[in-house]
Amino acid sequence: MDFLERVVQLESATNIESWHSLIIETAHFMGFEQTLLGIIDSAQSPLHEAIILTSYSSIWRDRYDAHGYADIDPVVAHARSSVRHVIWHDDLYVTPRQKCFLEEAKSFNFKSGVTFPLHGPAAEFGMLSLQVDAENADAEKFIHSKLMEISFLKDSLFQKALGFIRNHKAEPDIMLSPREMEILKWSAIGKSTWEISKICNCSEANIDYHIKNIRSKFKVNTRRAAAVKAIALGLITV
Known part of the structure; x- marks a missing residue:
């Protein structure tokens, strides 16, 4: 099964549980070790209301939430204010709290990766993050080689997620010339x-x-x- 076939399979998922499994499988197929897709119905809503689909360690997720790391994570701040992807770099972490957060994240193997912001037409907000085991120049080279595929994937995932959030029923027939x-x-x-x-x-x-x-x-x-x-x-x- 090639990449496009996997994306089509994701689009055809009928429930969020099977869709979640397919997201993780597709990320692994692309060469990424861990993935997180987070969606919320408004950028102004509190992040604890977000739908989170991830293969991240539950221990790390619990620590992240318990310590309110979303409020100091520069990747989250970037995603809120930009539509451009961000490759994870140590230079993003400037304040003492951010640097401590970075060291803890690295202990859970979050050293290299990329995050794509997701912004919807009705102020919906989300992120697609993909972690890779390579580091430094090797990681950046690998991520750049996958940017086109990730861009294609994140569009599909975001539209599907919005459908789940809104609990859409089957769409009416679409007629194309x-x-x-x-x-x-x-x-x-x-x-x-x-x-x-x-x-x-x-x-x-x-x-x-x-x-x-x-x-x-x-x-x-x-x-x-x-x-x-x-x-x-x-x-x-x-």
């Missing part, structure tokens, strides 16, 4: 807007127009998330 299906299929295999415009013999503006309509139909924020949903629903194949 032949042109939309063609564009979505090329998007699913990683073609850029410029490349698709050349394949379809039309302007980039026309492609952007169709992609905007596609995202609207699937109620997602990115073309990747739309592609994953379309594959899971059997609307396109790659």
